[in-house]
Structures are given as structure tokens and as C-alpha cells.
Amino acid sequence: LWPVESGGLRPDTLWEIDPHLPAQLREIVAAAADIGDAACLLVAQSGDRHVHLDPLVVTKGETTTWCSFGELVLDRDEVTTVPGMAGVPVQGPYGLRAALLLSHKTSTNLPAADLLLRTQAARLEAILARSATTLTSIEQTAATLLAMLAAHEPETVHHARRVRRLSRPLGLAAGLKSRALWELELAALLHDVGKISIARSVLKKAGPLSVRDWVQMRQHPSVGERIVRTMPALEVLCAPIRHHHERWDGEGYPDRLRRDAIPLGARLLALADTYEVLRTGRLYRTPLSREEALAEIQANAGAQLDPNLIDLLPPLGESSADWS
Numbered sequence: 001l002w003p004v005e006s007g008g009l010r011p012d013t014l015w016e017i018d019p020h021l022p023a024q025l026r027e028i029v030a031a032a033a034d035i036g037d038a039a040c041l042l043v044a045q046s047g048d049r050h051v052h053l054d055p056l057v058v059t060k061g062e063t064t065t066w067c068s069f070g071e072l073v074l075d076r077d078e079v080t081t082v083p084g085m086a087g088v089p090v091q092g093p094y095g096l097r098a099a100l101l102l103s104h105k106t107s108t109n110l111p112a113a114d115l116l117l118r119t120q121a122a123r124l125e126a127i128l129a130r131s132a133t134t135l136t137s138i139e140q141t142a143a144t145l146l147a148m149l150a151a152h153e154p155e156t157v158h159h160a161r162r163v164r165r166l167s168r169p170l171g172l173a174a175g176l177k178s179r180a181l182w183e184l185e186l187a188a189l190l191h192d193v194g195k196i197s198i199a200r201s202v203l204k205k206a207g208p209l210s211v212r213d214w215v216q217m218r219q220h221p222s223v224g225e226r227i228v229r230t231m232p233a234l235e236v237l238c239a240p241i242r243h244h245h246e247r248w249d250g251e252g253y254p255d256r257l258r259r260d261a262i263p264l265g266a267r268l269l270a271l272a273d274t275y276e277v278l279r280t281g282r283l284y285r286t287p288l289s290r291e292e293a294l295a296e297i298q299a300n301a302g303a304q305l306d307p308n309l310i311d312l313l314p315p316l317g318e319s320s321a322d323w324s
């Protein structure tokens with residue numbers, strides 16, 4: 001499931017997802033700069049064929065100069081020195097490649113630059129590996145919870161995966177970045193995890209729910225919140241999970257929050273959740289076309305859904321695979 005299915009955890013976004021990483025990287029680049037005059041950490045953003053280098057941290061100097069030297073270092077894949085510059089390749093998790101470079105006055109001889117750069121590169125690799133391990137363990141925890149839910153009721157997990165696929169472009173359109181986007185995707189995957197407490201007979205009921213069923217059903221957001229709260233790494237998901245059935249007009253559950261008092265993540269989840277249900281249908285309601293679903297969403301704007309967010313839905317790319 002993870003990280004293969006994750007849109008968020010890619011090598012080039014590792015430092016955006018891990019809040020501790022940027023400061024640690026800056027500290028290492030500053031230490032490298034102390035060896036010479038300036039230093040730079042370049043990261044290889046690999047497309048299909050081309051390797052494009054992006055400066056992650058630069059103490060000073062021309063980006064183009066750093067980049068062309070960085071390419072040389074990555075090409076050679078070993079400690080490289082040219083007059084005035086020295087560089088070392090860095091190997092990170094998930095195939096991440098980077099280059100730690102420093103520049104110095106051409107007149108200065110830096111006999112120990114090799115060793116010092118290697119030391120900093122080793123520190124970098126250790127930090128990147130630790131960061132990836134932390135993020136992976138969070139994702140594995142989420143995957144374990146989902147596997148438990150799937151054992152109880154597989155369709156809820158299929159639904160959650162489709163909501164996750166919608167949540168990323170929706171979050172991007174709402175201006176969320178890196179860490180917030182990653183959290184939204186995780187929350188989308190786990191938003192209904194509390195349904196593990198609901199009887200299968202209720203979840204699979206081929207008709208309207210009874211009052212008694214609804215009492216059970218309405219507990220799933222708070223049950224889900226209690227489940228993720230037991231895991232410190234997932235605590236940040238508590239709010240979007242607890243509040244994904246709140247309504248813009250304050251008539252939702254469990255806390256009857258209104259409007260902006262509902263966390264943004266929960267409002268985005270509500271939108272993705274509602275759209276997914278309309279598009280795929282349920283035992284007692286037929287699937288709607290994209291146009292019909294959007295019309296229904298429009299009709300719910302300002303009542304159930306945040307009217308300021310619904311316009312973010314139409315540009316979403318949809319392939320038939322999204323609904324498999």
C-alpha cells in the first residue's frame with residue numbers, strides 16, 4: 001500500500017514532509033560552508049530521462065555554477081575536486097540522489113576538504129535515512145489500521161482509497177503544500193477507520209438505516225479519532241477524522257461545528273467523501289455521472305458543504321481507474 005500508493009512520499013518531497021529535516025540539512029550545509037567560503041546542497045529531481053538539479057540549500061553563489069558542478073559530481077559518483085570547488089555525492093532513501101558542494105578561493109589549498117565533505121555527506125545520509133524510517137513507520141501504522149478495517153468490511157477501504165486519490169488534487173487546489181497535503185491524504189485513507197466498530201449488517205444494509213443504525217453510524221468519526229489518538233505519530237489526523245461529517249450549516253456530527261470552525265482538512269474530506277459516494281453509488285443509490293454529481297454538490301453548497309471549496313472539484317482529473 002505505502003509508499004507505492006502514496007502520492008506524497010517521494011524522494012524530492014521528503015524534506016517537505018518531515019518538519020525537522022530542513023533545519024538539519026541547513027546546519028550541515030553551513031558546516032560545509034565553514035570548510036570553504038560557501039556551500040550548496042543540490043538534489044537530483046529525476047524525471048523519465050533527465051536529471052534536473054535543484055538547490056535545496058545554498059549559502060551563497062551562483063545557482064548555475066553550483067548546478068553544473070553538481071552534475072559532474074553525480075556523473076562521477078565520487079568525491080570530485082576542481083579548482084575552487086569540491087563536491088561529494090549523497091545517497092538517500094527511495095533512490096534520492098544529492099550532491100553536497102563547497103567552493104573556496106582558488107588560491108586556497110584545502111587538503112582536508114575530501115575527508116570533511118565525506119563526513120558531512122555521511123551525516124546527511126544518516127539524517128535522510130532516519131527521516132524516511134520515521135515517515136515509513138507512520139505509513140505502515142496507517143496501512144495496518146486499514147488492513148484491519150478491510151478484514152471487517154473491504155468496501156469501506158476501497159472507498160477510502162478513492163477518497164484519498166481525490167484528496168490530493170483537491171488539497172493542491174486549496175493551496176495545501178507538502179506536509180499538510182501528506183496529512184490530508186493519510187486522513188482520507190483513515191477517515192472511516194471508526195467503522196470497524198459498526199456491525200457489518202449495518203454497513204452492508206441494502207436500504208435506508210433505522211434510527212438505531214444511525215446512532216451506531218454516527219459514532220464512527222469519534223471512534224476513529226480515539227483509535228488514531230492512541231498513536232502519537234497519527235495524532236495530527238484526529239481533527240480531520242473527527243470532523244469529516246460536520247456540516248457547513250452546523251447540522252452535522254459529532255460536535256455540530258459550523259463554517260470555518262470546521263478544520264479545513266475535514267471540510268476537504270467531506271467534499272471528497274461526498275463526491276466519491278455520489279459517483280460510485282451505494283447499494284440503495286445508483287452512481288451518478290460526473291455532471292450529475294457536481295450538480296448535486298452545488299445543491300449542497302452552503303448547507304452540507306463549504307461553498308468556498310466546491311469550485312475546486314471541477315478541474316480534477318478523473319480516469320476510470322479512479323473508480324475501480
Ligand SMILES: [Fe+2]
Pocket residue numbers: 191192220244245
Ligand atoms: Fe465517514
